Amino acid sequence: MDVRFTDEQRQLRDAAAKLADDLGPGSVAELADDDRIARLDKQVEATGWRSLRSDGASGVEVAVVAEEFGRGLVDVPFLGPVLADDLARCIGVDEHATIAAGGRGIDARGYRRALELCETRVLAADLDTAHTVVDLTRAEAGFLGAPVAVGDVPAEHAGRWQALALVTTTADLVGVARGAHNLACDYAKVREQYGKPIGSYQAIAHLLAEGLALIEGSVSVLRHAAWAVDELEVAQAIRAARVAKIYCARAARTVCETAVQVHGGIGNTWDCLAHVFLRRALTSAELWPVKLKEIDIGLS
Numbered sequence: 001m002d003v004r005f006t007d008e009q010r011q012l013r014d015a016a017a018k019l020a021d022d023l024g025p026g027s028v029a030e031l032a033d034d035d036r037i038a039r040l041d042k043q044v045e046a047t048g049w050r051s052l053r054s055d056g057a058s059g060v061e062v063a064v065v066a067e068e069f070g071r072g073l074v075d076v077p078f079l080g081p082v083l084a085d086d087l088a089r090c091i092g093v094d095e096h097a098t099i100a101a102g103g104r105g106i107d108a109r110g111y112r113r114a115l116e117l118c119e120t121r122v123l124a125a126d127l128d129t130a131h132t133v134v135d136l137t138r139a140e141a142g143f144l145g146a147p148v149a150v151g152d153v154p155a156e157h158a159g160r161w162q163a164l165a166l167v168t169t170t171a172d173l174v175g176v177a178r179g180a181h182n183l184a185c186d187y188a189k190v191r192e193q194y195g196k197p198i199g200s201y202q203a204i205a206h207l208l209a210e211g212l213a214l215i216e217g218s219v220s221v222l223r224h225a226a227w228a229v230d231e232l233e234v235a236q237a238i239r240a241a242r243v244a245k246i247y248c249a250r251a252a253r254t255v256c257e258t259a260v261q262v263h264g265g266i267g268n269t270w271d272c273l274a275h276v277f278l279r280r281a282l283t284s285a286e287l288w289p290v291k292l293k294e295i296d297i298g299l300s
Contacts, residue, residue: 001231003223009064016065019043020072028271031075031136041076041110050081054089059164059229063171063222070175070284071182073276075137079168080107084115086161087122091151099165100125100147101287108141116147120158123147135283136276159234165288166241167226172284173245173252174218180252180277181211184259191264204262211258214251221247242290249285256281 005013023040025031048055052062062082069078080098088095097113098105100123105114108130116123125147130139153161185208188199198204225244228237256278260267267274 001227013064016068020068020074024072024074044076051085053086059167060226063167063226066168066171067175070172071179073137077107083165087115090153090157091122105141107138109139120152120155121149122151124150135280137280156234163229163237163241166245169284169287170222170244170248173248174222176277176281177215177252177255180256180259184262207258211255218248218251242295246290252281
């Protein structure tokens with residue numbers, strides 16, 4: 001495999017990064033800015049990225065956007081709609097829907113329908129009012145009534161969709177880790193103790209260096225899994241996605257907890273963005289979670 005991005009993929013990454021930087025929340029207070037959220041939602045809708053798979057995009061390209069949106073804490077739906085779009089495309093229905101997992105609609109802000117894959121059967125359910133729980137950047141909603149079957153997908157497509165779901169949440173985790181690490185590095189450059197930036201002290205520098213090493217490893221395993229979604233046999237694609245998910249979930253949690261630690265006392269306050277990154281990482285890790293016993297290698 002060639003892990004290098006094509007020119008088009010680099011342009012997609014840069015466009016997603018710019019959107020996240022321009023309209024993503026720059027502080028905890030901005031999470032409640034309805035005007036900013038409306039503008040962000042309008043811009044994401046205009047890009048057409050929520051229907052990337054219908055437009056012929058690869059798993060790599062979906063992961064590119066998911067990673068940048070995770071880094072920028074983009075707090076309008078992307079992960080849910082892009083996965084629902086892939087299911088709707090396969091069964092030939094036109095649904096304005098997000099995705100459901102664990103008996104609830106996720107990424108549900110602005111959505112009243114959710115699709116869920118149960119083995120090879122696609123189920124649809126109406127959603128209750130969306131609300132935030134642990135993750136302050138993504139809303140979820142309960143079902144209004146029992147889900148009903150709306151179609152079936154081939155077993156191969158169901159397997160690839162499973163790999164795509166794992167890869168998309170893994171990309172979000174990698175982006176969240178990058179964002180939290182950037183936040184910690186920026187703080188370490190300006191916060192002074194004993195007349196010097198705290199980043200100049202080995203205790204802080206080593207924590208940040210270890211976080212960067214975890215991120216680099218996460219990027220590598222994510223790139224392979226994203227490529228595998230469309231290029232390898234289904235069983236191999238799922239295995240690659242599982243390995244990536246379990247590795248990156250652990251790495252992202254460590255990096256986010258390190259960001260809290262680097263901020264010291266202020267890192268435990270509501271106004272510090274570090275806890276928002278940690279909350280998102282914990283939530284993404286629990287979407288289609290993977291256990292060590294599901295893969296045939298050990299990870300320490």
